[in-house]
Amino acid sequence: MISTVAYGEWESPIDAALAASHDGRPEYAAFVGDEVWWTAPRPTEGGRRALMRKRGDTEESVLPAPWNVRSRVVEYGGVPWTGTTGPHGPLIVFVNFADQRLYAYEPDAPDAEPRPLTPVSATGGGLRWADPRPHLDRGEVWCVLEEFTGDGPSDVRRVVAAVPLDGSAAQDRTRVRELTDGRHRFISGARLSPDGRRMAWLGWDHPRMPWDGTELIVAELDAEGRPYGARAVAGGTDESICQAEWANDGTLLFASDRSGWWNLYGMEAGTREAVTGDTAAAFCRRDEEFGGPLWKVGLSWFAPLANGLIAVVHGKGATALGILDPETGEVVDAAGPWTEWAPTLDACGSRVVGVAASPRSAHEVVVLDTALGRARVIGAAHDDPVDPSYYPEPQIRTFSGPAGREIHAHIYPPHNPRYRAPDDELPPFVVWAHGGPTDHAALVLDLEIAYFTSRGIGVAEVNYGGSSGYGREYRDRLREQWGVVDVEDCAAVARALAEEGTADAARLAIRGGSAGGWTAAASLTSTDVYACGTVIYPILDLTAWATGETHDFESRYLESLVGPLAEVPGRYRERSPVRHADRITAPFLLLQGLDDVICPPAQCERFLERMEGRHVPYAYIAFEGEGHGFRRADTVIRVLESELSLYAQVFGLEPPGVPKLELSK
Numbered sequence: 001m002i003s004t005v006a007y008g009e010w011e012s013p014i015d016a017a018l019a020a021s022h023d024g025r026p027e028y029a030a031f032v033g034d035e036v037w038w039t040a041p042r043p044t045e046g047g048r049r050a051l052m053r054k055r056g057d058t059e060e061s062v063l064p065a066p067w068n069v070r071s072r073v074v075e076y077g078g079v080p081w082t083g084t085t086g087p088h089g090p091l092i093v094f095v096n097f098a099d100q101r102l103y104a105y106e107p108d109a110p111d112a113e114p115r116p117l118t119p120v121s122a123t124g125g126g127l128r129w130a131d132p133r134p135h136l137d138r139g140e141v142w143c144v145l146e147e148f149t150g151d152g153p154s155d156v157r158r159v160v161a162a163v164p165l166d167g168s169a170a171q172d173r174t175r176v177r178e179l180t181d182g183r184h185r186f187i188s189g190a191r192l193s194p195d196g197r198r199m200a201w202l203g204w205d206h207p208r209m210p211w212d213g214t215e216l217i218v219a220e221l222d223a224e225g226r227p228y229g230a231r232a233v234a235g236g237t238d239e240s241i242c243q244a245e246w247a248n249d250g251t252l253l254f255a256s257d258r259s260g261w262w263n264l265y266g267m268e269a270g271t272r273e274a275v276t277g278d279t280a281a282a283f284c285r286r287d288e289e290f291g292g293p294l295w296k297v298g299l300s301w302f303a304p305l306a307n308g309l310i311a312v313v314h315g316k317g318a319t320a321l322g323i324l325d326p327e328t329g330e331v332v333d334a335a336g337p338w339t340e341w342a343p344t345l346d347a348c349g350s351r352v353v354g355v356a357a358s359p360r361s362a363h364e365v366v367v368l369d370t371a372l373g374r375a376r377v378i379g380a381a382h383d384d385p386v387d388p389s390y391y392p393e394p395q396i397r398t399f400s401g402p403a404g405r406e407i408h409a410h411i412y413p414p415h416n417p418r419y420r421a422p423d424d425e426l427p428p429f430v431v432w433a434h435g436g437p438t439d440h441a442a443l444v445l446d447l448e449i450a451y452f453t454s455r456g457i458g459v460a461e462v463n464y465g466g467s468s469g470y471g472r473e474y475r476d477r478l479r480e481q482w483g484v485v486d487v488e489d490c491a492a493v494a495r496a497l498a499e500e501g502t503a504d505a506a507r508l509a510i511r512g513g514s515a516g517g518w519t520a521a522a523s524l525t526s527t528d529v530y531a532c533g534t535v536i537y538p539i540l541d542l543t544a545w546a547t548g549e550t551h552d553f554e555s556r557y558l559e560s561l562v563g564p565l566a567e568v569p570g571r572y573r574e575r576s577p578v579r580h581a582d583r584i585t586a587p588f589l590l591l592q593g594l595d596d597v598i599c600p601p602a603q604c605e606r607f608l609e610r611m612e613g614r615h616v617p618y619a620y621i622a623f624e625g626e627g628h629g630f631r632r633a634d635t636v637i638r639v640l641e642s643e644l645s646l647y648a649q650v651f652g653l654e655p656p657g658v659p660k661l662e663l664s665k
Contacts, residue, residue, distance in 0.1 A: 198221060
């Protein structure tokens, strides 16, 4: 029987604990021999990342708590493990989060225990490693090394380094062999050619971010494995190359946005003189993405197969897994329900492994057998924790913004099979602004969205101008316009939903984390669209953030998002929410991790100082042990329940079973 109950007051089996227990997704899937391994979230175990192994029909966690397979390179991390076949079966090299050391582990060896490969440094943030690649014939694992040279966040250097697998560098930093000279501030993806004579990697420098401009570097290797003659063969200040790999025939493959879209190219690398990105061939020129923003070191959108074909993640907005024939340019997509493939592809023989999700399933580990043409889930399989009839039904929409520009969004109306609202009532809606901001909201099942929609509160995920997935021109809309275009686009979607009768104009909210937290806060200080907002580990003070109050990777990001500080200091002040707390009249919830070095608590504290005596209801919750991105189940539970309570109080709702959030008066 369907009951008539006001929006926002529906009972739902999707409670905060259930949503929190499914927070996070599998990552970094790869083959070790014929086996598939990956990392998996453990929100109920302090948010650690477990290393998983698929052996036969069994999934097993390889390392017990407190081992946490996660890198801190550029703070966002990168590929934290690799594997190959050793004398006792799998040989795994991984980064442990607590000390950031590299460890080697042979789980099938007698009395196996992880053994350290790298030392600990007491200088600044220490030694950090990412994107390891084993080379047993050389007795080494090659990695990106991030080494702090002082106590400041920018006192750091990054090189490609070779770590001996015999453990001789575990107490001796000098045994680590550096393969590059540190000429680039940032590097990713060091790859050895099939004949062992060349290596390739990506590099870029401040003030560019990797989606602005990178260089593809190639060097020769001498008989001792020392690189020489390094030179840029593609890329530049206005061309982003997000991945490079060697095909079995020695062709150098790379994903470049030189056409305005990340497409796949290949070039001969037989001789030093022949290597030039200007003559690279485009395998499949399309107005869609075959790459993405390189937020983490070593991400992979494509993987060459032994037969010369290439597995590719591609699409516009949503993505698919396809097999590209570089001779014909034809792409044949794998059949299946998935609408989002993560940038973590690996290939072994005729098989490809990836991580994929859909609006009806969370992220799963999927293997495509190209010989059979069949894709199947082999790990982290989605298992409906509740009747899927409670899941939201997303609508893919395109809205019109200022000056007629297109705005992409996913609309999730309230949905619960047991309830309907009164005919004369419109639902409250929350606009979700994603982080990044050079990122996008994926079209996948998210139980945190379902937590709200199943209670009668709609969600609108806005891929505002500047989002990835829609080409470089769309990304560049945010250039020097952060705090303007993102705010305008979110408001345009909110207003459109109200005008068409999808949402209640008086019951609109905005919510976001990180860069999305900035957009939420900026929206509350510059528009009157929203009745309240949820602001999660935000950027609030642009000037402070640009002058040492964040990590090195993004320390000059604002030069493209806002403009050079020395040239437009007034713009930094004018757009910062911390400078305009007096404009806020809507209640808000502010959430912050106390261990966050990307958007530190000091930003929130200064903002709240400006709110004193304003008599605007708000709540501030700071979480010990949480950094940038909440990982612990108890944190996520409190976040969701507090957020729902805020909306209930502002919108005049009485949702059952939700603890009341105490707001300041």
